Each structure stands twice: as structure tokens, then as C-alpha cells.
Amino acid sequence: MRKFLAATVLATSVLALGSGGQLTTAHAQEDARYDGTIRSIVVEGNKRIEARTVQSYLLLEPGDAFDPDRIDLSLKTLFATNLFADVSIDRREDDLVVRVVENPIINRVIFEGNRALKDDKLREEIQASPRGVFTAARVQADVQRVLEMYRRSGRFAAKVEPQYKPLEQNRVDLIFEITEGPVTGVRAINFIGNKEYSDSRLRSEIVTRQSRLWRFFSSNDNYDSGRLEFDREQLREFYQNNGYYDFRVTSAVAELTPDQKDFYVTFTVDEGRQYDFGVIKVETALEKLDSSILQAVVPIQEGELFRGDQIEGTIDALTYAAGVAGYAFVDIRPQISVNEETGRIDITFAIDEGPRVYIDRINIVGNTQTLDRVIRRELRIAEGDAFNRILLDRSRNRIRALGFFKEVEIVETPAEDPDRTIVDVTVTEQSTGELSFAAGFSSVDSYLFDLSASQRNLRGRGQSVVARTSLSSRQQVVDLRFTEPRFLDRNLSAGVDLFATKQDFEEFTGFTSETIGGGVRTAFPLTDRMQLGLSYRLQADDVNISDRNIIIDTAGNLVRDSVQIEGQSTPDDFTDDRFRLPEAGDAGPGELVVDFCDPLYTLRDTICRSERNDISSIIGYNFFWDQTNDPITPTRGFDFRFSQDLAGLGGDVRYVRTETGASLYRGIWRDVIASAKFSAGLVVPLDDEQGVRINNRFFRGGSTFRGFDVAGLGPREIVRVFDPQTGEVVQTSRLNSLGGNAYYQGTFELTVPNFLPEEYGIKSALFMDVGSLGTLDDVDKGVPLFIGDASQLGFPGLSAVRIPKDAASLRASAGLSVFWDSPFGPIRFDFSQILRKEEYDRTETFRFSTSTNF
Structure with missing residues (x-):
């Protein structure tokens, strides 16, 4: 058609130079070219595309007239398919001839020079794909998409050059040659107009960071224009939560440095003045809602510093209170009155009945593995129920508590009917199956080898x-x-x-x-x-x-329980390695070498009573009450636990074991959470003669009471060497821990920011542990054992006494815990300082171990 029209225009121009009669003749000839009808349509030049496909795009058929307008539209339609590099339409006698030059087919899409962005990531964004049609326009559009991806990753100097390699059968390999260039960082972040807060303070409130050498694992120091909008909102929230109601960011400008390597970011702010809360009122037109009762629910106090987030918190509290009173649909409008002269903001929360909205349907989206019914059974609301935001939030927390999903979002969209809404529950599945192999070392367990296989969501049914x-x-x-x-x-x-x-x-x-x-x-x-x-x-x-030989006389009294190694000097401490346990040849006349648990020994240790084989039949119950705002990382609320086990319905062991605990959480600031945890336990024997076996008692220390070694506090046997003449104690040494029948403990923690990028996976918390362990029964702790002559202990002329200590006196420690989600598994470091202890406790200042909870 192009050739056809060009010939027509040329002929018309030449004839126009002649006389008027000649011009009339030319018009007659031009009209003659469109005379008649199309006998057939001939397609030429096509190799891959069938002629019938080409003809299907034409607006003409055999038998139609040679209409120039329809020929022109057919030409444009063929070009719009992007199947052809060139198209022309001509007339040959009564045939319409369509000549095409087909666009190549893409054989492969190849990326060269890309390191920061992987091939798969780039292929997700571009339109070109194998077996697709190659067009220059599409390739240029893909170039712009690739450049935009690099800009979003902070590489504004990236370049992309498209190349193609022709192949047989009209195919090409499309090659994107990429020069990534350096990461475009943020050289400096400046603020203009800030008087109350320094630049460094404001920089800590925004996500964008200045480029520094130590931030090589973080991407927040790469320039991102979209991140600046988020930073504007972060600044607004920060100022409004500190009383600056009128604050606004007038501009946020990013300027590229002359070397095009970094950006200068400048925020211009208008702080305004600081306000306090004034008069806070609650007004309601609903009969069942008493304004005076609702006033007590409001967490805002008159005279407090104005905080914008407290307004949202008040609306949530009033909405919940109205829901408890039976009003599922309420409309709460905060009416704000600003008094610039007094610096106070009066707020009236007007409550009225809102429009009644019901749930039309609930859609579960994104659950590629988990069955719908597993998610739906956690919902506290069903299709046809009245819309209730409180119940939806509770449903979201219940779904998150399953642990099957990375993210859970609940969004409502209007339905066709104005009183109906559609609830979309969107989940992002995460791996719930785990096959792990680990080996390591810790100060708790020394070497460690662990192999486990688990599936918390078997076949998507929620089974574990x-x-x-x-x-x-x-x-x-x-x-x-x-x-x-x-x-x-x-x-x-x-x-x-x-x-x-x-x-x-x-x-x-x-x-x-x-x-x-x-x-x-x-x-x-x-x-x-x-x-x-x-x-x-x-x-x-x-x-x-554990076996330990001692020497006794024929009456069963202790003679000595250790022998100094021959040739060794007398040590200062009888627990020194220069002593050894007695052997058969060490017994003198009238003496026996026996195990210290031997029945012949009249004052054998009470721990020996626990050396036996038993069957335990234990029935128990436990109660759990959770009032936290989040099942994974709570920042508000409390939980309470209580459990009891009864051993004695059959079997050889008889006792009642009771444990209880409570935790309180309070978010103070972003990433700063205070928590207080209290726990206590008591085990009571049902057989006074049997007592409580040592393996059924409580032991504290190590990871359960930081600052003390494993079983480091509580009842313990000690040995005191003293001068029988003066009573002066010369030496006190620890023996084995006995465990306790009762304990109590309080743990106070405050998570603190460590100013490290989140990518490091490092969290830290200050802690204080206080509590005690003790109260053994007489049958469990035994009686003091007097050793008249302590010469065999290395103290000639002195005496010794072995004493069970079980005082439940207060112990306390404080320090810092660091949690690291390392590539080798979660690790915990505890740095402790002992505040209060008993002389016989075993303490430590540092411990590292595996951790199961962050």
C-alpha cells in the first residue's frame, strides 16, 4: 500500500505541472485504479505465519471493491499485530497483493554483565521471552524496565545495551549487555527548619541511612525515591507523637552529586509549636452507652503531651467498649479543637451508630499448601455475621499463631450491596517442614549433635x-x-x-x-x-x-573419704587433684572400703535413697490464659499459666507437682519492649518416708537463672573445715547440688536497640533475675556429718563437718543477653553480674548456648 500510495502521489504531482486538461486525465486514471472488485488476495513473503492468518487481519475479502480507506486500515492493523517488520499492499490486475516481512522469533533471552540482580529476577520484569516475537519497540520498553529495576536497587548509573544475534529460520538471540555501575548511595541527609531536634536525632527516625563503610550488609543507604515518601510519613508520626500537631514536611529533595555516585537528600520541615492534651470528652447518642463509663476507657489524660497515636488508640478502645455493649456498628469521629494561645488541643470523641454492614463472603487467598478449612476454623467471624473489626483483628492473630505463614493480612472491600462487604484473608505460606542437622559446642552442653525432622503442617491439615x-x-x-x-x-x-x-x-x-x-x-x-x-x-x-569409695570402721562410721596421693605436698583445698578416692588396699585394721551409698555406712548420703528403678504413672492438667496483643512478638498484655501433675495412680512414685507462671508485656518505644515474668513451683511428696526423688525436684541455673551455673543455686551439701579449739572456719567447699522442692523467680527484661542492621539478625536485652530455690524435707536433706579428724583432707589437727544447706534466701543477677540468628542456628550470649548469692552457690559471668525463642 505504501508503494501504491507513493506511486499515486508521484503521478498526481507530475500531472499537476501540465494543463488543466491533463490534470483531469490524471484524476480519471487514479479513479480507474480503484475500479472493479478484488478477485483474490495474494500473500507474499510469509515464512512462518500462514497466509490465512495474514488475511484474517485484513478488512477486505475477495469480491469487495478496492476501497482505499479500508486498504489503509488493513495496513495499520497488520502493523499493530507486531508480527511484521514491514508490510505493503499493492494491486496486480484484479488481485490484492500483500507483501510482508516477518519479525524474528526470540530463541533465547540472555543477560550479560549482571551481578547485583539475578537472571530470574530480570526475566520476571521484562516482556521479551523465548518463542515471543522480536520487535524494536518491545525491546526498548524492556530496556527501560531493567533500568528502573537497577534504579530501585540504588544503581542510577546502570546502562543497558540490547543486541541480537540472527539465527536460521528467522530466529534471533536477544542479548541485554548490562553495565551495572556502582551503587548510588546517600552521601548526606540534611534537615532545614528543625530547631527542637538535631539532624542526628531525626536521621534515626527515618529508614534512609547515610552511606557508611559499616553498612555493607544494609540496603537502606541506597537511594530510593519511594523510600523518601515513607520517610516523610515517619517524620510526621515522630513529631506528632511528641506534641507537634502542626508539623509538616514542606519538601524532600534529592540531588545527584556531580560524580553521579551519590545523592544529597534534604528535608525541609516546619515544626510548629508543641501542644498538650486539653479537655477530653466523649459524647454519644446511643442509649446503651454511658458517656461517663466510656470516659473511663479513654487512655488520654488532660495535660499530657499531645501524641497522635493515642487518638487512634482511643478510637480502638471505644470501638471495643461499644462492641462489648452490643454495638457492632459505631462511627467514632474525633473533633479536634486547637488553641494556639494556650498550647492545648481539646478533643471530643463523638460516637454515633454507624451503617450496618454484614459480611457477604470470606475469601482465602495465597494458601498454596494449607487447606482452606484449617484457616477458616481460626476465624472468629463467619459469612453473614455483622462486620466487627475487633473480631477480625483477633482472627488475624489466631491465624498468625499457627506459625504456618510469613504474613497474614485481612482486607475488606465493598460488595455490590451497600450493606455488604467482602473480607479477603491473604496469607503468604512459609516452610513448615524442616530437616535439620546440627553440630556445635556450647558452655551448657559442651559438644552438641542434633538431627531432627518435623512437619508442623502435615499435608496442609495443620497436623504436627x-x-x-x-x-x-x-x-x-x-x-x-x-x-x-x-x-x-x-x-x-x-x-x-x-x-x-x-x-x-x-x-x-x-x-x-x-x-x-x-x-x-x-x-x-x-x-x-x-x-x-x-x-x-x-x-x-x-x-x-555416681560411685565414690570411702573408708569406714566396723561400726559403719566414716574414717576418711579421700587419700592424699603419695609424694604430693599437702594442698590447701581438699578438693584438689592431689587427692584420690580410697581403694581396697587403703583400708587399715578394722576398716572397710565401701561405696558411700553402701547400707553398711550408717550416715550414707540421702541422695542414695534416689538410686533405684521406678515406674511413674502421672496424670496432669494445665491451664493457659493469653491476653497479649500479638501471639509472636507481644508488646502489650499478659499471659498466665498453671499446671499440676499427680504421680501415684499406679506406679512406684507418689507426689503432687504444681507450677505457675505469668508474663506481662509493655511496648515503650519502637523495638523497646519491657517484660516481667514470674514463675513458681512446688512438689509435695505423698509418702513422707519416700520423700521426693532427686530427679523429680527442681533445679535452677544456667539458662533458667542467668549468672548461676547449671544447678548452681539452691540446696547443696558443703564441707566446712574448722579448728575444734576456737571454732574458726578454715575452709568451706561445695559438694553436689540437691535440688529443691520449691522455687520462685522473677525475670525482668528490656529489649534495647543495638543500632545494627536487621540483616545481621542480632537482638539484645537487659535483664534482671531474682528468686530462690529451697525447702527440702528432712528425709531428703539428711543430717550433718561430723568428721573428727580432717588430716586425710589435708588439714591435720582440724575437724570437718558435711552440712546440707537448703535456705531459700534471695538470689539476684543482672546483665545483658544477646541473641544472634546466625547462619549456623540461633545462638544466645549472656553476660551476667551477680547481685546476691549464697557462699556455696556456683556462679558464672558468661554463657553461650543455643536458643529456641527470641
Whole structure:
């Protein structure tokens, strides 16, 4: 058609130079070219595209007239398909000839020179793809998309040159040659107009950071224009939460440095003046809502510094109070009155009945693995119910508490009917299956080997399966657990446990134990925030006391319990390595070498009573009450736990074990959370003669009471060497920990910012632990053992006494805990300072260990 029209224009121009008669003849000839009808349509030049496909885009068919307008539109339609590099339409006698030059087909899309952005990331953004049509316009559009991706990643100097390599059969390899250039950072962030807060203080409130060498793991020091808008909002929230109601950011300008490597970012602010809260009122037109009662719900106090976020918090509190009173639909409008002269802001919260809105339907989006019903059963609201924001927020927290999703968002959109809304629950699945292999070392367990396989969301049904084996220098564990969260399709969870453990804390407590058993458990909710659980466990315990020879006389009295090594000088401390345990040849006339747990020894240690094999039949229950605002990282609220176990319905062991605990949380500032945790426990024997076996007592220390070693505080046997003439104590040494029948503890923590990028995965907290452990029964702690002659202990002429100490006096420690989510697994470091202890406690100032909770 192009050639056709060009020939027409040329002929018309030549004829126009002649006479008027000649011009008339030319018009007659031009009209003659459009005379007649199309006999057939001939397609030429096509190799890959069939002629019928080309003809389908034409607006003409055989039998139609040679209409120039329709020919022109057909030409434009063929070009719009992007299938052809060139198209022309001509007339050959009564045939319409369409000549095409096909665009190549893309064989491969290749990226060269890219390191910061991976190929897969780039392919997600561009339109060009293998087996797609190659066009210059599409390639240029893809170039701009790639450049935009690099700008978003902070590389404004990036260049992209498209190349193509022709192949046979009209195919090409499309190549994007990329020069990434350096990361465009932020050389400086400046503020204009700020008087109350320094530039450095304001820089800490925004996300964008100045480029510094130590921020090589962070991307927040890369310039991002979209991030500046977020920073403007962060500044506004900061100022308004500090009383500056009139604050505004008048401009945020980014200027590229002459070397095009960095940006200068400048915020111009208008701080305004600082305000306090004035008169706070609540007005309501609803009969069942009493303004005076609602006034008590308002957390704002007159005279306090104005904070913008407290207005939103008040609206939430009033909405919740109205919902409790039976009003699911309320409209709360804060009416703000600013008095610049007095510097106070009066607020009246006007409450009126809002429009009634019901849930039309609930859509679950994004659950590629988890079944719909697993999510829906956590919702506290159903289709057809009245819309209730409080219940939706509670539903979101319940879904998050499952631990199956990275993110959970609930968004409502209007339905076709004005009184209906659609609720979209959007979830992002995360990995719930884990196969882990770990080996390491810690100051708690020395070497550690751990192999576990678990699936917390088996087949997307919410079922949990755990198979774990753990091996360390002090304990070996094999643990198999299965949990069905909705047993028999009821709001009832049930589980089965099989376990086998072996513990060796001989260094601290003087005994080792082996346990094998199994159990069943169930739990059901009492309310949305309360749960009651029941359990039964049957286990076999084998407790062994470490062998230690002593020398006794024929009456069973102690002669000596250690022998100084021949050739060694007398040590200052009888626990020195220069002593050894007695052997058979060390016994003199009328003396015997026996184990210190031997029945022949009249004053054998009370711990020896725990050396036996027993069957324990234990039934128990537990109660949990959760009033926190977030199930994962609470910043407000409290939780409470209470449990009791009864051993004695069958088996050989009889006791009642009770434990309770409570935690309180309060967010103070961003990433600064204060928490207080209180716990206590008591185990009471049901058989006074049997007492409480040592493996059933409580032990505190290590990770459970920072600053004290494993089993480092509480009842313990000690030996005091003294001068029998003056009574002066010469030496006091610790022996084994005895454990305790009761404990209490309070832990106070304050998470503190460490100013490290989040990518490091490092968090820190200040802590204080206070509490105690003690109250052994007489049958458990035994009686003091007098040693008349302590010469065998290295103290000739002196005496010694072995005393059980069980005073439940106060212990306290404080320090810093650092949590690191390292590539090798979560690690915890504790730096402690002892504030109060007993002389016989075992303390420590540093500990590192694996951690299971951040």
C-alpha cells in the first residue's frame, strides 16, 4: 500500500505541472485504479505465519471493491499485530497483493554483565521471552524496565545495551549487555527548619541511612525515591507523637552529586509549636452507652503531651467498649479543637451508630499448601455475621499463631450491596517442614549433635509431626510427637508422645538418669483466650548415683573419704587433684572400703535413697490464659499459666507437682519492649518416708537463672573445715547440688536497640533475675556429718563437718543477653553480674548456648 500510495502521489504531482486538461486525465486514471472488485488476495513473503492468518487481519475479502480507506486500515492493523517488520499492499490486475516481512522469533533471552540482580529476577520484569516475537519497540520498553529495576536497587548509573544475534529460520538471540555501575548511595541527609531536634536525632527516625563503610550488609543507604515518601510519613508520626500537631514536611529533595555516585537528600520541615492534651470528652447518642463509663476507657489524660497515636488508640478502645455493649456498628469521629494561645488541643470523641454492614463472603487467598478449612476454623467471624473489626483483628492473630505463614493480612472491600462487604484473608505460606542437622559446642552442653525432622503442617491439615534425636555431652534425647489440632473434627486437640532420655549431670548433682516412656494429651479452649489441657504419662526412670569409695570402721562410721596421693605436698583445698578416692588396699585394721551409698555406712548420703528403678504413672492438667496483643512478638498484655501433675495412680512414685507462671508485656518505644515474668513451683511428696526423688525436684541455673551455673543455686551439701579449739572456719567447699522442692523467680527484661542492621539478625536485652530455690524435707536433706579428724583432707589437727544447706534466701543477677540468628542456628550470649548469692552457690559471668525463642 505504501508503494501504491507513493506511486499515486508521484503521478498526481507530475500531472499537476501540465494543463488543466491533463490534470483531469490524471484524476480519471487514479479513479480507474480503484475500479472493479478484488478477485483474490495474494500473500507474499510469509515464512512462518500462514497466509490465512495474514488475511484474517485484513478488512477486505475477495469480491469487495478496492476501497482505499479500508486498504489503509488493513495496513495499520497488520502493523499493530507486531508480527511484521514491514508490510505493503499493492494491486496486480484484479488481485490484492500483500507483501510482508516477518519479525524474528526470540530463541533465547540472555543477560550479560549482571551481578547485583539475578537472571530470574530480570526475566520476571521484562516482556521479551523465548518463542515471543522480536520487535524494536518491545525491546526498548524492556530496556527501560531493567533500568528502573537497577534504579530501585540504588544503581542510577546502570546502562543497558540490547543486541541480537540472527539465527536460521528467522530466529534471533536477544542479548541485554548490562553495565551495572556502582551503587548510588546517600552521601548526606540534611534537615532545614528543625530547631527542637538535631539532624542526628531525626536521621534515626527515618529508614534512609547515610552511606557508611559499616553498612555493607544494609540496603537502606541506597537511594530510593519511594523510600523518601515513607520517610516523610515517619517524620510526621515522630513529631506528632511528641506534641507537634502542626508539623509538616514542606519538601524532600534529592540531588545527584556531580560524580553521579551519590545523592544529597534534604528535608525541609516546619515544626510548629508543641501542644498538650486539653479537655477530653466523649459524647454519644446511643442509649446503651454511658458517656461517663466510656470516659473511663479513654487512655488520654488532660495535660499530657499531645501524641497522635493515642487518638487512634482511643478510637480502638471505644470501638471495643461499644462492641462489648452490643454495638457492632459505631462511627467514632474525633473533633479536634486547637488553641494556639494556650498550647492545648481539646478533643471530643463523638460516637454515633454507624451503617450496618454484614459480611457477604470470606475469601482465602495465597494458601498454596494449607487447606482452606484449617484457616477458616481460626476465624472468629463467619459469612453473614455483622462486620466487627475487633473480631477480625483477633482472627488475624489466631491465624498468625499457627506459625504456618510469613504474613497474614485481612482486607475488606465493598460488595455490590451497600450493606455488604467482602473480607479477603491473604496469607503468604512459609516452610513448615524442616530437616535439620546440627553440630556445635556450647558452655551448657559442651559438644552438641542434633538431627531432627518435623512437619508442623502435615499435608496442609495443620497436623504436627516431630521426630528428633539430640546428643550432647550431658544428655541424649529421642523424641517422637504427633498432634492433631482438630480431633474428630471438634475444637479439641489430641497428641501422642514417645520419648527416651539419658541425662548425665554428675558433675553438678552427683547422679545420672535414664527415662523411657510415652503419653497422651488433649486440650480444648474454654474461651477464645483460655485453654485447658489434660495429659497422662507412663515412664520408667533409672537413677544412678555416681560411685565414690570411702573408708569406714566396723561400726559403719566414716574414717576418711579421700587419700592424699603419695609424694604430693599437702594442698590447701581438699578438693584438689592431689587427692584420690580410697581403694581396697587403703583400708587399715578394722576398716572397710565401701561405696558411700553402701547400707553398711550408717550416715550414707540421702541422695542414695534416689538410686533405684521406678515406674511413674502421672496424670496432669494445665491451664493457659493469653491476653497479649500479638501471639509472636507481644508488646502489650499478659499471659498466665498453671499446671499440676499427680504421680501415684499406679506406679512406684507418689507426689503432687504444681507450677505457675505469668508474663506481662509493655511496648515503650519502637523495638523497646519491657517484660516481667514470674514463675513458681512446688512438689509435695505423698509418702513422707519416700520423700521426693532427686530427679523429680527442681533445679535452677544456667539458662533458667542467668549468672548461676547449671544447678548452681539452691540446696547443696558443703564441707566446712574448722579448728575444734576456737571454732574458726578454715575452709568451706561445695559438694553436689540437691535440688529443691520449691522455687520462685522473677525475670525482668528490656529489649534495647543495638543500632545494627536487621540483616545481621542480632537482638539484645537487659535483664534482671531474682528468686530462690529451697525447702527440702528432712528425709531428703539428711543430717550433718561430723568428721573428727580432717588430716586425710589435708588439714591435720582440724575437724570437718558435711552440712546440707537448703535456705531459700534471695538470689539476684543482672546483665545483658544477646541473641544472634546466625547462619549456623540461633545462638544466645549472656553476660551476667551477680547481685546476691549464697557462699556455696556456683556462679558464672558468661554463657553461650543455643536458643529456641527470641
